[in-house]
Amino acid sequence: IMYSFGLIQVGLVLLCNILSSCLQCSHLPLQQRKAIENSLQLLDKMGKRFPQQCLKEKMSFRFPEQVLTPTQKETVKVAIEEILQHIFCIFSKNLTPDSWDGTALEQFRNGLYQQIEQLETCVIKKQIHYHWSKEVNRLKLKKYFQKIKYFLEDKQHSLCSWEISRAETRRCLQMAEKVIRKL
Numbered sequence: 001i002m003y004s005f006g007l008i009q010v011g012l013v014l015l016c017n018i019l020s021s022c023l024q025c026s027h028l029p030l031q032q033r034k035a036i037e038n039s040l041q042l043l044d045k046m047g048k049r050f051p052q053q054c055l056k057e058k059m060s061f062r063f064p065e066q067v068l069t070p071t072q073k074e075t076v077k078v079a080i081e082e083i084l085q086h087i088f089c090i091f092s093k094n095l096t097p098d099s100w101d102g103t104a105l106e107q108f109r110n111g112l113y114q115q116i117e118q119l120e121t122c123v124i125k126k127q128i129h130y131h132w133s134k135e136v137n138r139l140k141l142k143k144y145f146q147k148i149k150y151f152l153e154d155k156q157h158s159l160c161s162w163e164i165s166r167a168e169t170r171r172c173l174q175m176a177e178k179v180i181r182k183l
Contacts, residue, residue: 029180032115032119033177040177042111043166043170046104047097047162054163064141067140076179078137086141087169088112090145091108095152099159
């Protein structure tokens with residue numbers, strides 16, 4: 001009898017977790033939009049105005065916009081998760097300028113991490129159906145973010161290279177936010 005009672009408790013805990021996960025996922029677009037808006041504010045707070053001397057170093061990274069245009073919501077969510085993971089990796093290298101606001105940078109990283117966790121919880125279960133388009137998109141995104149990474153390395157993580165990368169990240173997050181609004 002005690003064994004059965006323990007199984008019932010475990011079952012109820014699992015059921016509660018599944019239900020809360022489903023509820024969390026149904027509110028995902030709203031949560032993601034708010035989280036991205038917060039990330040954009042933190043990006044602005046992180047550094048000062050874009051330095052004029054950096055304009056001559058400006059680089060065109062060409063974001064692969066087609067990764068955010070699939071007709072299936074899940075594919076878009078997978079692409080956004082991928083984007084956030086790449087941004088998180090770039091900003092987690094501890095090579096950012098000392099002149100940036102460290103607290104805002106840390107909050108930015110933490111926010112990205114939480115967004116990735118939320119998306120993984122809701123999207124991973126459905127990834128099998130979107131495997132092919134996800135792989136194509138994954139390669140396009142990987143190439144795009146490698147350009148940013150190589151740009152930072154080529155410029156030895158200078159202030160200008162980081163400011164240009166920060167501006168590009170802002171542009172990227174704004175595109176993601178625009179797509180999330182449509183979901």
